Amino acid sequence: MPRQTDSIEKLTEIGKQVISSIQNAEYPSIVLPDRSTRNIVFDSVSGQFVLGNSKTKRDSSNVKHVKSFMQLMWVASFAKQLVKNGRTSSLRDIYYSSEAFGVDFKNQAESDRIIADLECLTGISREDFGVFPEEHSSIYGEVVMKYTVSGYEGREVDLTISPDGFPIGSALITAEPVSTKAKMILAIESGGMFSRLIETRCWERFGAVLIHLGGQAPRSTRRLMRKLREHLDLPVFVFTDGDPWGMHIAQVIIAGSANAAHIDRLAIPDAKWIGVTAGDIAKYSLPTEDMNNKDLRRLEELAQDSRYLTSDWSAQIDAFKNLRKKAEQQAFSRHGMDFVVEQYLPDKLNFAI
Template structure:
């Protein structure tokens, strides 16, 4: 399975998105030529229109749509903003440049621009509307949030951006800090990969520990630090590594409801991204920390917060929501149901660093080794 490579994936996707943008512009132009008020259909993102597609293994939007027409004066500004952002995306693609969400907010305040946003949340919402219209992620338009994740291992990539870096190759194991998963990494082509698995870890501190302990060599793996809830660009990269290179993916998180949620979003997607595809990896495996791991390895724990300790966003409240989500026939007798039930019984949580009670090397030499064997990745 060594030496796999994929070339042309990013260029093909860029052409598809450019064609979608041109198609949007053509539809608006034709509507005006026909002396009609221009309009776009946007799939509703209300909770009532979001469902879990068991075949795809992710949240998707239902059939309900919202028509945003210039015939309604209230729609004039948001419709103009959608078209303006589409123009920004087209220019970014044509110039092979990238932008941040914050950049887009300030670009709208430029001289001669009449569609200024009151605050960034407004421009972020308009970008999401455009994603829904195009069926393409903002990252496909070269618009990114703040970057924070990293990748490490024997993977050689070829950059397709930024200008001046096209065609340059880099192995992600060259920097002991890892390679930042920013726009250049997200849009890079995979040239050669010697690893046969991908390990995603929630915390950068544990990512560093895995590098120092040589986990990438011992288990022939690529490593990704999600830095908490994985950014969309990171989730998309995980998906690409899984589908384009056939890498099995395992996810390690803290032993708490929030860690379970992090793994679930990577695998099943999120409600907020129900309008998009290719951001989740259904074949990925949540490998721990399980509640049973806490018991098996006698890990140090602390009590989960509840409503008496924290009115909103407590651990117990989050655990209850997860229990409800996984209480369906599709997840019957799965590790999700079993481990969540045990967490509900224990009402205790722990961090990945808890394995350090047995020494710094234990988490790699014992726990990770056992987990890889347990889930059949060895």
């Protein structure tokens, strides 16, 4: 597996450099891209967040750096064990495993940060080291994937096999897309809507691979969407609640997030948000709730965000600011269970394509 070889090589290289410093009687040090906010820039050409050129040095001769230097070395060696043995670990488990080695993390936030440092240093994302968060999204649709995980190597699975959806866990993320009959990916915020679109065979009608995001998409789900977009040439549409939070779920899929700016191949710049927009709320007479202060503050924040500076996005934000109301995806049910399938999605997808 090239992924595995590549990871092992990069990790071994780190170790070699450190050993060579020690053999030369020098304090080992590591230079890695600076992940602080002042080095995260929005690249308007590619339409996504990237790291700038600033570097940071972690020097074991500096007493302030010794601890994080050692933590980074341990995480690198743990990652190498995972890759070598074809094993996976949750972020939480890494935090606990450190105790077995006498490595001290204050809390999981600290070990998560060091894992991000390792990603930065190697240019390899933690999923390739076998490190995953606990949460996951689901997928359903006419896609055949081929597993690479131990015990399932080469086995193919059709993602319509479970009518309840298929979990996007570590095994599926490392699987390879083989073929599809679908024409698009439709990512959906809520589980209720996802189930309805399966049950009403929307996946067949619209030729859509359905993805249940369940709020902000986990990074691994964004990777899988991007992989399907690239390997199977499927355009991506995102259907969320009609509020600043829903809008931002779509935006992170499109343009990435600041805290994953060091990870390549996550953003999907040509993904499209199909609503629920403020305009849809009016057009389809959806039942609404008033925006609360938190919602209104969030709109103001988004208006300042470099990802929302285009005229299209500004207009969407302004429309919500004027409306001061929000609506959930499920609100379409007021027009009958199947209104969203019969009316709304055909309207929006025709328009988007």
